[in-house]
């Protein structure tokens with residue numbers, strides 16, 4: 001039994017907000033209510049409530065919300081399989097994701113402009129991005145922003161058919177543009193806030209479920225984990241590579257991108273080899289004969305390698321040209 005299943009049985013609907021840790025869902029808390037305060041990580045089958053601060057695994061869930069003893073909770077949890085496959089879709093490619101509505105795009109555009117202006121007047125928030133290696137030009141080119149405080153948006157105003165309010169956390173706003181339209185918004189949550197359990201990245205509900213592409217796909221493609229790394233690499237080497245940010249190891253290209261990727265001259269695979277990464281790699285390796293593994297020095301992410309002094313332009317150049 002998964003925590004999501006139990007919530008569903010209780011009539012509580014959870015919304016997926018990101019793909020980190022095998023999928024992160026937000027819902028009302030079965031104990032104290034609210035809208036999105038209850039966070040569930042599917043992969044680990046764990047939860048955390050931002051209001052009442054209850055957190056734990058399945059056994060603890062039974063204790064917290066069904067008032068049973070530890071012994072009872074343990075037997076309830078062990079009766080049923082601990083995990084159910086909620087990630088069916090991750091093993092296959094999706095056909096074609098649905099584009100956000102005109103209403104969503106216009107709200108997204110408004111938020112991008114506001115957040116970008118907030119960023120440009122905050123030295124501290126710019127500094128965080130400069131430390132990652134991004135130049136002021138890149139910050140402007142990619143319309144990066146800063147959301148000063150948690151926002152609770154009305155789904156109706158964004159053209160979404162959902163109940164309650166939707167949460168956009170405080171942090172750096174990372175928009176992704178497709179044909180100049182902002183179709184995907186992500187927040188890199190504030191690293192200085194006390195709530196350490198908050199996910200690093202939160203996707204704004206209703207975002208386009210397509211991988212973020214940077215640069216000209218006729219060039220060799222570098223596959224990366226994060227949008228920041230993709231922007232950084234483009235900053236240094238957009239004249240000879242393009243980048244795709246998966247934004248989660250288990251994410252896959254849709255059908256069109258899949259076909260484009262099969263045609264491109266070379267794919268450099270530069271993603272982490274953590275547990276999720278190994279499974280992801282097998283899928284990519286099986287499907288693309290033009291794939292070559294190209295890890296940054298010390299197997300850090302390119303962003304981390306940059307901080308340690310790696311010349312990213314040279315690193316990609318070698319990856320493409322070395323036999």
Ligand SMILES: [Zn+2]
Pocket residue numbers: 029030031032033049050051052053054
């Ligand atoms: Zn609660």
